Amino acid sequence: MERVQFQQEQMLDELKDLVDKKVFTVAETKQIMKQRSIHEATLVRRVAKKSDFLRYASYEMGLEHLRRKRVERLSMCRVQMDNLSMLNVTSEIPKTPVTVSDFALVRRQFHIFERALKRFKSDVGLWIEYIQLAKKEGARSLVGRITARxxxxxxxxxxxxxxxASHELAHLSPSTARTLLQRGIRLNSSNVEMWTEYLKMELGFIESLRRRWDVLGITREGTGVSQNVKNIVSEKDQFLDVDMDEGTTTAGIEKARDAELERLDQEGDEGTAARKQILDGVIVKAVMDSAVQALPQIELFESFNRLITIYPSSPTLRESLIEHFDALLRSTLPQHPRAIEILYTRLLTSASDSASQASSSSNPSVENLRGRALVEGVRRANEMLISIMSDTQEESVRQVYAQFALEWCQKDSRINLDENLKLYVISSLQALIHRQKSSSPSLLCAHIKLVTEAAQRGTVEPAKALDTAKRYTSRVPESASVWIARLTAMKALDENIDAVWREARRSVSPKDENFAHVWTWGISEDMVHDERLRVYEVLLNESVGDSxxxxxxxxxxxAALMVSRSTPVSGDDSDQVANKSAKALNLQKLRHMQGRFLNTGKVWQKMFHLEAEENGSAIVLEELYELWRTANVVEATIAWAEWLLKNGKGKEASVLIVRSKGSVGQKEQEEMETQWVRIMG
Known part of the structure; x- marks a missing residue:
């Protein structure tokens, strides 16, 4: 009771101070009391909700924002009134003595979050919101305590x-940030984001040292290796040696690091050598080694690659880190497709080797090569990929080479290669296929596409391109992708495809993921409606036996049957009659197809929804419903009942649901009831 009374007295002092300062009126303070009472009442319920606490905190945040605006306005008014000499009109607003109202509203926000966290300790999002609030209000020590808890x-x-860690770095405490990230890595060694943030922090540490030494005029030139630097970063158990109870690095490592950094600022051969090692990224490389040892996954390499190529490091450091990174990637994931892509892309991007590049805001390591550098880069990338493929038969690796060839040779490529360079890549691809007697669909498709485009440009005879496509389909007749590449080539070169398309449908394997695509390849949106229906019927006759x-x-x-329905209907009665006749004709034709082919529930479902979308007649929809319900009574009944309800026939819909529930089992009844309640709600 005494505690409640004390809180009320504190609250009254806070509001009284606001009134005395003329920030709020008496009426406004009464309204504040009323709103707080309402929020407090919601928090003492037997089952409190997180949203209640957040709503209360949001109200207090808005109140504090309003208080600050009014205080600022009142202070400005006082300055203008008291400034009789007009000399200090533009000067800063003088600060008034701090009173209870200056911090009470913020303190109340913190108190609300503390109460919320007592009930919802497991809610990580709530902890993060509390931390963000404390950071916003500049409560540095409170942020540390909250994050520790x-x-x-x-x-x-x-x-x-x-x-x-980001909070500590923002307040110039890199040692504490390092300690936090090291602890996080020990407990979450399989998390890519943790390792990436740790690497980023060490990159920032090196950059800060470089700028510091530049200001002091200390150079990095020298030879030799600092043994103390080696001791700090070489051994994994020392590098990540953390006292889990205190949250600080062990005294020996911390003293060694501090002593080494102090000595690095001194002149002399040993200090120069140590500085050279630091600026060459020995610490960052050690982090990379530890990360790869703990988590040898491509996601880690991709994250590291993005960081070291984008982070604003010196050109020398970036080159050194990229070289070390590439060596790790080759030794850890030598035949991973995404790893190979990173490596060959590196050869096709420019190096950051000039002062102008270093000062540029753009990332120099991702700029495209030009001229002789581009020719040399394509050659090196091509040779590297061929060398990798000679050691493996994995199709995923061959897909990387196919992607490389297409990316750098196609007409819509981001780089317009010289025609001779394109022919070099095409010839290399052809030689690889011939030398290895490859039956790789990826390589064969890429070669067909490239020789077809070369034929369109006039650098290769069309007959040669068509002959190449024919030979490749005879080599792998079961591959759908190779058949599609051949058909596309024939279409691009204005060849008749009907006979080849029939051959493709007979040859392609049903197990191929693009099997259905081969069958529908020759059907296009620009075909005449009747012709498209005719082609579909031919295909349906050929596919009998494959459900x-x-x-x-x-x-x-x-879908093709319903295309004619998309034509807008005018107000003329004759047009409406014609439209209804088209509906009846489509339905009649579909009934005819039902007797010849295996129509599934999905077919009737699509027909029903297409008809409903085009404001179809109730007679047609009801018949489609009867056909659909034989395959799936629950979905069909719910769809038909929903249509009836939307069209002002709620009573008929309810009768339909009741009647249908009597013809299904208990599980189906419950499902139907749940969906119907959802629709009605």
């Missing part, structure tokens, strides 16, 4: 370590 409860949440393919074709056939 949050990390004790959630030691396996990487975002908390990163948030805490999956039949369903795929029937779904396309249904």
């Amino acid at each position: 949050a990390l004790q409860l959630h030691p396996n949440v990487p975002s908390l370590y990163i948030l805490a 999956s393919l039949q369903e795929h074709l029937l779904l396309g056939y249904v």
Whole structure:
């Protein structure tokens, strides 16, 4: 009771001070009391909600924002009134003595979050919101305490370590930030984001040292290796040696680091050699080594690659780190497709080797090569990829080479290669296929596409391109992608494709993921409506016996049937009659197809929804419903009942639901009831 009374007295002092300062009126303070009472009442419920606490905190945040605006306005008015000499009109607003109202509203926000966290300790998002609020209000020590508590409860949440470390770095405490990230890595060694943030912090540490030494006029030139630097970063157990209870690095490592950094600022051969090692990235390289040893995954390499190529380091440091990174990538994931892509892309981008590049805001390591450098880069990338493929038969690796060839030779490429350079890549691809007697669909498709484009440009005979495509389909007749490449080439070169398309449909393997695509390849949107229906019927006749393919074709056939429905209907009665006749004709044709092919529930479902979207007649929709319900009574009934409800026939819809529930099992009844309640709600 005494505690409640004390809180009320404090609250009254706070509001009284606001009134005395003329920030709020008496009426406004009464309204504040009323709103607080309402929010407090919601918090003492038996089952409190997180949203109630957040709503209360949001109200207090808005109140504090209003208080600051009014204080600023009142202070400005006082300055203008008291400034009789007009000399200090533009001067800063003088600060008034701090009173209870200056911090009470912020303190109340903190108190609300503390109460919320007592109930929702497991809510990481709530902890993060509290930390963000404390950072916004400049409560540095409070941020440290909150993050420490949050990390004790959630030691396996990487975002908390990163948030805490960024706060320490922002307040010039790199040692504390390093300690936090090291602890996070120990507990979350498989998290890519943790390792990336740690690497980023060490890059920032090196950059700060470089700028410091530049200001002091200390050079990095010298030879030899600092043994103390080696001792700090070489051994993994020392490099990540952390006292888990205190959250600080062990005394020996910390003293060694401090002593080494102090000695680095001194002149002399040993200090010069140590500075050279630091600026060459020995610490960052050690982080990379530890990360790869703990998490040898391509996602880690991709994240590191993005960081070291974008981070504003010196050109010398970037080149050194990239060289070390590439060596790690080759030794760890020598045949991973995405790793190979990183390596060959590196050869096709410019190096940061000039002062102008170093001062540029853009990333020099991702600029495209030009001229002789481009020719040399393509040659080196081509030779590297061929060398890798000679050691493996993996199709995924061959896809990388195919991607490389297409990316750098196609007409819509980001770089317009010289025609001779394109022919060099095409010849290399052809030689690789011939030498290895390759039946790789990726390589064969890429070669067909490239020789076809060369034929269109006039650098290769069209007959040669067509002959190449024919030979490749005879080599792998079961591959759908190679057949599609051949058909596309014939179409591009104005060749008749009907016979070849039939051959492709007979030859392609049903197990191929692009099997259905081969069957529908010759159907295009610009075909005449009747012609498209005729082609679909031919395909349906050919596909008898394959239920999956039949369903795929029937779904396309249904869509083709409804194309004529997309024509807007005018107000003329004759047009409406014609439109209804078209509906009846489509339905009649589909019934005819039903007797010849295996129509599944998906086919009737699509027909029903297409008809409903085009404001179809109730008679046609009801018949489609009857056909659909034989395959899926629940979905069909719900769809038909929903249409009836939307069209002002709610009573009929309810009768339909009741009648249908009597013809299904208990599980289907419950599902139907749940969906119907959702629609009605």
